[in-house]
Structure formats: structure tokens, C-alpha cells
Amino acid sequence: MNDNDNALFNQSLEKGLAVLRAFDAQRRTMNLAEVAEAAGINKSSAQRMIHTLEALGYVRKHPQTKRFQLTPRVMEIGYNYLAADTLVDVANPFLAELAQITGETTNLTEPDGVEMVYVARFVAPKFIPIHMPIGSRIPMYCTGSGRAYLSALEDGEVRELLAASELQRHTQQTLVDPEAILAQVSMTRAKGYAINNEELFLGDMTIAAPILGSQGRPVASVHVVAPTSRWTQAEAERRLAPAVIECARAIRTSIRTL
Known part of the structure; x- marks a missing residue:
């Protein structure tokens, strides 16, 4: 649990969220x-948290196994975020157009710590090797959308985020050396887009570009999935990258008009 000395910090709320x-x-x-072990709290606290969450309808206990599980009510919290996120509303028509132009699945991800979170997605009818529903999280250091986001930051910030990340190999293609990742981030800056070729999942390749906010800071990334079964890296960069860059620019322009 976090050690927070702020008098306004509510540890009970922290424990409840840890349980969820x-x-x-x-x-x-x-x-x-x-529950107690997974949430990092003692059994007495876990019992109080579970009882409260069950009474509120966020957790239920199976009548036979007596094991606890989440209920669909938990999704209300995530949905409220998406409903209140102006960027998602702005980006959706551009993502839909990008999916139509490329014929491939398009996605919008936003940063959270050292990860990118899927907040919008338009799935193409063609086969894609990996299903990433809304709310899925992927590491910044080894993904197209993550490196696109990192490319819009200063090198010092990039190094801090890499230092805070658990750099581990997901496939034989995964870069885990910070200097090698920084080199890829620099290349992304020069090109205006990032590419991830099977570094997180085999068969999965993505082309991504950062979306900049009104202050010039990155706020999200847009990316297209280009399965290696249909695309070579050269073809993906030549045919998809310009459309991805234009989509990111269009979203940025629309944000500025709000």
C-alpha cells in the first residue's frame, strides 16, 4: 500500500480500490x-472492503463456491471515464475513416504511468491475431503507440519512464536495452511515426503516431494493426504510415477547435 502522510488521503478508499x-x-x-494477499492488505481489512463492495453491488459471492468475483457494475466506472473523455468523441470519426481507408483495425490509446490504455477501437472484418478490448493495457517501451507517445517527450522524460518500466522480453524481437529503445524513439521523431514489429505479440505489427494537445504535449496515440500475415514492414510503412500521421494531425486540429 502507498505510504501517504497527507491528512486528506483516505486509506480506506485506497484499500477498496486495491481490492477491485x-x-x-x-x-x-x-x-x-x-483477496487480502492480492490487494496487499490484512484479512480483516479485506473482509470489510469485500462486505462494503458486495453491499454496493460491485462484488458478489458465488452461492456454492463462496468465492468472490466482480459484477458488471464495475464497468460503470470505466464507462463514465470514456463518456467524459472529449478526446474519444473527437477521435472516433477519424478512427472510423482510418479503418475504412486502410481496411485494418484502428485504435486510440492514452498514457497511464508507463503503459498505454486502449480507449477507442474500430475493428476491421479481417482477421487480427490479438484481441485488445477497450481498457486493455500495453507497455510503452515495446509498442508502436507507446513509442509514438514517447517520441513527443524530451529525452530526459523518456529515460525516466524507461527507468520506471519493467523491461522484459515478450518475444525474440523485444528490445529491452534502454539505449536501443531510445534510438527507436529518436527514429520515430524523425519519421513522424513508430512501428512495432512483433515485439509484444507474434504476428502483430502496428504503425502509430502521437496526438499532441493544445500545449504541444502528447495526450494519446493512434495506431493501425498490420498483421504480419498480410503486411511486410516496408509495405506497412509505405502505405499505412501516411494515413496514420494524417489521422493524428486531424484529431489534434479538432481538439484545438474545442
């Missing part, structure tokens, strides 16, 4: 002891 975040694809259901 403890449930994931590897921990779909948990008993009380497992």
Missing part, C-alpha cells in the same frame, strides 16, 4: 484470504 484492482484475468474469482 486485484481481480483480473488470472484472478477471476478469489476467497477472502486470496
Whole structure:
């Protein structure tokens, strides 16, 4: 748990959120002891948090197994963010147009710490190797959208984010050396777009460009999925990159008019 001495900081709320975040694809259901361990709190606190969340409708207990799981009500919190996010509303028509132009799946991701979070997605009818629903998180250091975002930052900030990241190999193509990643970020700045060729998932290649806010700071990235079963890297860069760059620019221009 975070050690926060601010008198306004509510540790009970922190623990409640820790319990909600403890449930994931590897921990779909948990008993009380497992909840306490996953959330990093003691069993007594876990019991109070679970009881409260159950009473509020965010958690339910299976009548036979007595194991706890999240309810669909949890999605209300994430949906409220998307509904309030002006960028998503602005970007959606441009993402739809990009998907139509390229014939491939298009995505909008926003930064959170050292990760990028999927906040909008237009899925093409063609096969894509990896399904990434809204809310999915991917590391910045080894993805197209992450490197596109990093390319719009100063080198000092990029180094700080890389230092805070757990640089691990996901495939044989994954770059984990900070200097090699910085070189890719510099290349992205020069080209105006980033490319990720199977560094996170085999068969998955993406072309991405950063979206800059009104202050010139990056606020998101747009990327197109170019499966290696259909695209070579040279073809993807030649045919998709210009459309991705133009989409990012159009979104940025629209943001400025709001």
C-alpha cells in the first residue's frame, strides 16, 4: 500500500480500490484470504472492503463456491471515464475513416504511468491475431503507440519512464536495452511515426503516431494493426504510415477547435 502522510488521503478508499484492482484475468474469482494477499492488505481489512463492495453491488459471492468475483457494475466506472473523455468523441470519426481507408483495425490509446490504455477501437472484418478490448493495457517501451507517445517527450522524460518500466522480453524481437529503445524513439521523431514489429505479440505489427494537445504535449496515440500475415514492414510503412500521421494531425486540429 502507498505510504501517504497527507491528512486528506483516505486509506480506506485506497484499500477498496486495491481490492477491485486485484481481480483480473488470472484472478477471476478469489476467497477472502486470496483477496487480502492480492490487494496487499490484512484479512480483516479485506473482509470489510469485500462486505462494503458486495453491499454496493460491485462484488458478489458465488452461492456454492463462496468465492468472490466482480459484477458488471464495475464497468460503470470505466464507462463514465470514456463518456467524459472529449478526446474519444473527437477521435472516433477519424478512427472510423482510418479503418475504412486502410481496411485494418484502428485504435486510440492514452498514457497511464508507463503503459498505454486502449480507449477507442474500430475493428476491421479481417482477421487480427490479438484481441485488445477497450481498457486493455500495453507497455510503452515495446509498442508502436507507446513509442509514438514517447517520441513527443524530451529525452530526459523518456529515460525516466524507461527507468520506471519493467523491461522484459515478450518475444525474440523485444528490445529491452534502454539505449536501443531510445534510438527507436529518436527514429520515430524523425519519421513522424513508430512501428512495432512483433515485439509484444507474434504476428502483430502496428504503425502509430502521437496526438499532441493544445500545449504541444502528447495526450494519446493512434495506431493501425498490420498483421504480419498480410503486411511486410516496408509495405506497412509505405502505405499505412501516411494515413496514420494524417489521422493524428486531424484529431489534434479538432481538439484545438474545442
